[in-house]
Amino acid sequence: MAYCSKRMKITTWNVNSVRARAAHVERFLAVQQPDLLLLQEIKCEEPAFPAANFAALGYQSVVLGQKSYNGVAILSRLPFNVTARGLPGLDDAQARYLEIECESILVGNLYLPNGNSGGDAGYAYKLRWMKALRARAAALLEQDHDFMLAGDYNVCPTDADLAQGTLPPGDALVRPETRAEFRALLWLGLTDAVRALHPTEIIYSFWDYQVGCWPRDKGLRIDHALLSPRLAEKLIYALPDREVRNEEQPSDHCPVTIKLD
């Protein structure tokens, strides 16, 4: 069993290519100085990851990459150990899960499958992935670890988490089976950090690049941080940083920051 004792600032961010967004990430690190930055959709293999840029700002990198698609990485200014490369219990050809222990917290960085490509098999992969994530969460609870599972879930948990008309009813991000799997994660006893502190506000973390979505605020809330029970009691801040979406050539996601004390 492990207990967190330190004040922590942790950000999750789907950057949609870390090479295209290296300067954006550097600016974010310099200004916001999170203890951990969880990156998704780095879209490269480890040798192409711009680790030196981030090391110059005091951040060590751990990378689980693949060519062209997916890929996750964690930047840390604190010492850490890698506890999982890939989701335990899932035979996954895609680079979507990376977990570390830092300051006695286990932090899982995840990029959950979108589920809209590949037909029935593609959607079945998404559900299989969600069940494996739930099994991982259940195992960590059984071990009495403090933990956070954060990243791009590709799930709008409720109708309050997307602008009207943004997605068709059958989209994999809002399908009833998708939402049921997300609720099953919460029913284990996990806390959706943003909704715990902001139960009724309209809050999005993603806006499609297509014309008008950002200026008209036609967004989705799909980037989430789920907290184990003791960590939830330490939660003092949880919000997206919308300003980043106004920068030149931004990612279609904005960073979501969690503070624990």
Next chain:
DNA sequence: ATGTCTGAAGCATTCAGA
């Protein structure tokens, strides 16, 4: 109704995936 962006293959432009 359409609209955008990224990386790959391969060298102009199309495709997949999001």
